[in-house]
Amino acid sequence: MPSTLADLEIATFAIDEIVEGTQTGRSDRRLSVSLPQLAVGAGHPALAEATVEVVRPGDPVRITNVLDAVLPSVKAEDPAGTFPGVLGPLAHAGRGRTNRLDGVAVLSVCNWEASGHAEAGTFPDAFVDMAGPGAGLSPYGGTVNMVLRFRPSEGAPVAEADRAIRIETLRVARDLAAITLGDDPDGIAPVRLPQPGESDSSLPAVAVILQVASEGPLLDTLLYGEPLGGLVPTLLDPREVVDGALTNGAYDWAGVRNHTATYQRATLVRELLAGHGDRLRFAGLILALGYLDTARQKQRSAMLSARLAEQLGADGVVCTTFSSGNSHTDTMLTVRACERLGIRATALVCETNGGLTDHVPEADCLVSTGNEDELVEPWTPGRIVGSDGPGRAGERVPTWSYLGACVQTGDERWTAAPA
């Protein structure tokens, strides 16, 4: 069936260099960006300062205090409507063409402790190494990164400062991608949602349960710009996920942090769509909270997610996990709840030196996204970006320090093997 206007398509533009220039423009795979034109941080009273720096694979640089990573994207027919609810007005994401840069990421960086917005020791390390033994751990060790370093205004409410940072990061991501408007892409990938009954009903129906968490400012996941705290499990059009409806504002454990780019990539959804009609039927996506506070909340959410999967007609589900420790219990209870309704389940989990924080017997089909506690050999970067501190130079660093290394959404290839 040909793609209709209502479907989403991602037009990709391969980029392997970003340079500062007097004019903003593109020449083949090279972007030239005028920083004054970009005016990062302007017009936000909650931000005292914003600096921009491009770092490249192989640079002797460790980026620290990384908050989020965003794939530069813009709505081709309606640039102002990009990232609806945050930048654009509230309207459905997931329709029409989105231009996206490949090989490039926008990274937001902020040291909340230095600006007095968090007590010392609140936030664990969040690194991207562009060289050295940890360079392969974060996917952003291999991309050209536009690093936006923010310093919140003294005394600005933390939620205000964070909101300004998130807006500016998404805006820069949009404006970088907007350089491609009107150009021919290197590739076009349709993200087409199957219609009910259009494929062989003997194929197994598979749903996704996408776990997110939202525990307050600096720990929120946002849907159309609004925090998801209190969410009961809900259906979500996966095209909306791919197209920027879900964004990250949670800055806990970097290695297992669902950052904005993981939602944009949505490898699990895209793999399921690729297999749809061939070896499976894609049944839909359920958005559910993890990291819930109480046993009753966890059980309730697991129960409701499983019931939604049943209503979707799912024979099987893939459960993703947000962060680790506490949320592994949410994942395990969700697996159990699905299995009890006769829905076969698998889950993506990271390991903690060979252990799991929680496990149920029904979780007999687990994908390992790596050992978040494995130590990485010491490295002394030539330069630290994002902090005036030593950035653990010369120390062994746990894998969980690297943004996205063990992310449990299925986007990465790391796993753990016996040794």
Place this chain on the structure above:
Amino acid sequence: MDGGARMTVAHYLNQFFAGLGGEEHAGQEPVRLDGPTGPGRGLAAAGLSVDVTLVCGDDRFGEHEDASLATLLGWLDELRPDVLVCGPSFGSGRYGYACGVLAREAGRRGIPVVAAMTPDSPGVIAAEGAAYVVPTGSSVAAMRETLPVVASLASRLAAGDAIGAPEDEGYLPRGLRRNVLSDRSGAARAIDMLLAKLAGDVRTEVVPTADRVPPPPALADASDATVALVTEAGCVPQGNPDRLPSRHANVWLRYPLDGVDSLTADGYGTVHAGFDTTAANADPNRLVPLDAARRLEAEGSIGRLHDAFYTTSGVDTPVATAATFGREIAEELISSGVQAVILTGT
């Protein structure tokens, strides 16, 4: 072997393989010999030149483990070898156990160790993953095929080279989990495994540890028991004088309870990063129930409250670290004569 600094290789054997005698000499005290002996010559033929051979009788090690181990480790501390080879001990239980214990202790001192024994040898368990154990057949007939594998692993460990996966290198998995790049995304693997499961073929990449702790028998008489308070709730004296981390704690701490009847909000609080601590800080007895325990002690429901409480903060603590904390605290409590613990979690 590279042309750099000469490496030092130590080799552990029992009395029999060292040529000091059979079963009648199993009481042989630890002895240190220069150069290779017995299977050590086979190692040399396979490219690993042994400098020092350490020997202990099987019964001697079994019956005087602490003393024998102390002597052997003393020599290792002095030699600081680049690698230690233990055995092969094949199917021998006592010899395998001695190899495993020595391998574990040397491994924990940072000495790379290669041992060789049958997979069901007690030495495999005793080594606790601190050594590379090459699996062998049960009889000495396996010597010829074993020594080259041992020599190759040992040479490369001594040179500081990376060692590959167990199935590629021919050693038993040590219980460690190392990060490796799959050729496919987690998503693609998850879908394959789910479809296989739906077709009746259940596979997993993560096998949870079978470490289930059976509850001990109930106290026969609590009024006669010494009871200790232990918590992972991050309870510490105000000001956190010993800097207990809020998360990913790498220590547990002990604080005295002599003469303390209740944990006041002025004196104690929590540094735990995993929950809203407002209520707990208002009454730290809800973290460590000292007030209630003192009442039970006063009315005779429990014999005596142990004179200290034990604390850490259990937030994203690696399972292996938590298990170590548990073992260390339990050992101290047992040696202090404690019979029961009230463990408060968050």
